Amino acid sequence: MKNYKVLTQAVLVTLFVLATPASIAASLSDDVRSLYDTKLKDLFVHFHQNPELSFKEDKTAKRLGDELEALGYTLHRGIGGTGLVALLENGPGPTVMFRADMDGLPVEEKSGLPYASEATQLDWDGNRVPVMHACGHDVHITSLVGTAKLMADRKEQWSGTLMLLGQPAEERVAGARVMMEDGLWDRVGQPDFAMAFHVTSALPTGSIAAPPTAAYSGADTVDIMIKGIGAHGASPHTGVDPIVLGSQIVMGLQTVVSRNLAPRRPGVITVGSFHSGTKHNIISDAAKLQLTVRSESPEDRQLLLEGIERVAVNMGRVAGLPDDMLPVVIVNQGEGVPPTVNDAAFV
Numbered sequence: 001m002k003n004y005k006v007l008t009q010a011v012l013v014t015l016f017v018l019a020t021p022a023s024i025a026a027s028l029s030d031d032v033r034s035l036y037d038t039k040l041k042d043l044f045v046h047f048h049q050n051p052e053l054s055f056k057e058d059k060t061a062k063r064l065g066d067e068l069e070a071l072g073y074t075l076h077r078g079i080g081g082t083g084l085v086a087l088l089e090n091g092p093g094p095t096v097m098f099r100a101d102m103d104g105l106p107v108e109e110k111s112g113l114p115y116a117s118e119a120t121q122l123d124w125d126g127n128r129v130p131v132m133h134a135c136g137h138d139v140h141i142t143s144l145v146g147t148a149k150l151m152a153d154r155k156e157q158w159s160g161t162l163m164l165l166g167q168p169a170e171e172r173v174a175g176a177r178v179m180m181e182d183g184l185w186d187r188v189g190q191p192d193f194a195m196a197f198h199v200t201s202a203l204p205t206g207s208i209a210a211p212p213t214a215a216y217s218g219a220d221t222v223d224i225m226i227k228g229i230g231a232h233g234a235s236p237h238t239g240v241d242p243i244v245l246g247s248q249i250v251m252g253l254q255t256v257v258s259r260n261l262a263p264r265r266p267g268v269i270t271v272g273s274f275h276s277g278t279k280h281n282i283i284s285d286a287a288k289l290q291l292t293v294r295s296e297s298p299e300d301r302q303l304l305l306e307g308i309e310r311v312a313v314n315m316g317r318v319a320g321l322p323d324d325m326l327p328v329v330i331v332n333q334g335e336g337v338p339p340t341v342n343d344a345a346f347v
């Protein structure tokens with residue numbers, strides 16, 4: 001809570017400092033503090049005690065939307081399910097978007113705090129599960145309301161359009177896409193600049209970090225389907241062993257980051273799952289690998305994904321498989337996100 005409070009204030013102050021002279025920023029800092037004490041603290045506790053799962057953020061979206069509407073913003077609700085946009089038009093100038101995600105996680109809160117979540121909800125399979133804001137999105141939406149209030153109070157100090165966006169289902173890496181598919185930009189216009197932040201316990205309390213490069217890695221989920229030729233375990237020469245081939249692919253993948261990615265560029269390829277076979281003495285006819293891939297730029301992302309394909313397919317050739325039996329690499333489009341690369345000039 002203390003962490004959140006200070007960080008929330010720091011974020012709000014920093015966002016305004018970006019656009020305001022020093023004298024205004026000083027009084028703003030006091031106003032943020034007092035707004036937190038009189039309103040945002042209680043709002044944060046409300047959101048924290050009432051978390052909702054991805055795509056089930058109905059009450060959260062309603063409360064967030066109602067708070068913004070009460071401040072004079074024009075609301076567009078129900079974009080991609082529970083997504084919403086609040087607009088404050090204030091004369092000529094750019095449209096600047098602030099985005100906050102709204103969903104909680106199916107996690108039981110064991111913090112012991114007096115305001116700990118005791119909420120439960122039916123999950124996507126119909127099971128009742130505990131829910132908490134384990135990722136801090138309650139801070140994000142509380143800050144969005146704080147931003148809304150302070151910007152509305154200071155309309156004479158800025159000009160343009162402020163766009164505040166509540167996004168569903170960040171945890172399922174799907175909410176932003178669903179809002180886009182529901183015609184987000186057609187319905188509310190497209191912003192000239194977009195900003196967002198995420199709370200973290202990795203930084204000292206009161207700090208804010210805005211790297212001029214990638215703030216968050218891109219994440220891709222990849223399956224490699226390996227075909228082999230089954231045989232008796234005592235006669236390996238009559239088959240193609242998919243476990244040996246899969247092992248060679250796993251080892252070959254270790255060279256993609258270490259030998260293809262530039263030495264000072266970070267990247268990750270992890271094989272998190274390797275399944276094949278049913279019995280001690282049977283050479284299987286298939287294996288399946290499941291990978292997660294992290295990258296810091298669109299170019300690195302392409303390099304890593306192409307490297308995985310190259311290693312997997314050509315290891316199949318090394319094993320002597322015909323072209324129609326070579327390993328198949330599937331990049332799951334629905335579960336991938338590109339890296340978040342900050343606009344260096346904006347930072």
Ligand SMILES: [Zn+2]
Nearest residue numbers: 135136137170
């Ligand atoms: Zn999060």
